[in-house]
Amino acid sequence: MSEGLAEQKIGFLGCGAMARALCGGLVAGGVPKAHLRGSDPNPSQRENFADSLGIETTGDNEVLVASSDIVVLCTKPGLVAEAIGALPETLRTEPRLWISIAAGIRLSALEQSLGTPSRIIRVMPNTPALVGQGASVFCPNASANESDRAAAESLLAWVGTTWEAPNEEMLDAVTGLSGSGPAYVFLFLEALAEAGQKQGLPREAADALAFQTVLGAARLAIESELSPAELRAQVSSPGGTTVAGLAELDRAGFRDAVDRAVTAATHRSRELGE
Template structure:
């Protein structure tokens, strides 16, 4: 792992990754988080015991890994303000900002940087994240391993060789927690219409999803086989699945994910200023 990691930004995702790193054995004294407002840093400093700083340039000057964890809308301003420090230090740059491609961020930082783009998702906040990663050609094998270890502190990691595939990652995992929350919402509403108390329907739906996900993760069988194992000929599950198939759930899901990926592409152009 790196000797010192600086997080530019100390929001929820940065805090989750920092907490995961510390839980996995990384020393708090080797981590710095920055924010222009010290009041935002105080809770992170007190809870996690890390260094904090309101000066991005000072924090970058001691880092061999810099994690960009600010909103995409202010990324250019932040990067350009610390360009000279990054050029002197030449740390590994890891961006967890959605919608900004590696070349754009690298350009704002002066160019020639080893840069990893990461697409995490919100379950990272509870240690069950799924992150897609892409490395530019300047990232060494050792730096790639550092990025893997860093993001595995909050979940699983999958690398893609083509940066454009991060749009697919966004559709499959980045935005996907909301798909499941929508399903919980719909199942709760249906359960209430059938006579269950809302809280009961919600607990049953969420626990069932947790159980199904755990089974799928631990099993060597594919989801189609696991689904079939729940179904008995002429039984209740078969009827439910037949209705979902007739309603074109697969097509609806594919269309939703295509819309998600398309919007990710549009956002990248908007945020980078590309026509």
């Protein structure tokens, strides 16, 4: 945890699951709970946030923003403009850092809502952040400074890995790959476990074996100096079982299907941002 971030008052505008994950990471990283606050119009969301983290909450966004050096926008994308627009102009234009995790809301739209110059960082996280294993990418606007970048990186590092995109356009591809990627993996897990059941495995065993296989393979790929292609070749003995299985995946167009999925999600992200 950077010392600068620990000294900041950080408010989460929206108290949903991702806000709880990010705030929980800050608590684990040593940010004083007194420096953290959440706001949400939904009483049950506020209650869950407060009970799970021991953090003060409010139903008043103005109170939250006024007391925060950094505001993390965690509302649903369709509510961002409304939430910002309801704030007094003085609060929108005061010098503070805004970090948005709202999918598809571009920096230009945030700048238009907040006013220029506003220090803004747009983030594309993914759902494994809920268990501290996220893959997040962030992109600052022109007004954000090095301290702002460091604050965003420190915040995101507590819920997984993070990378700064050199330009905002890349966030569409990020959305197609890592933003939507967990759903692709969940579908593969479903299919893998169901296939095991068809071969006679009990459901509980098939699920456990599929989950651990994907988890272990990902860990091996991360820790190994070999590429995924090289790791695949290591377990693909000529005439063996793995080669037989891979041949069927190739015949079914597995690689092409993944490519088309990422492409479709990337294009949809661009459309939503227009």
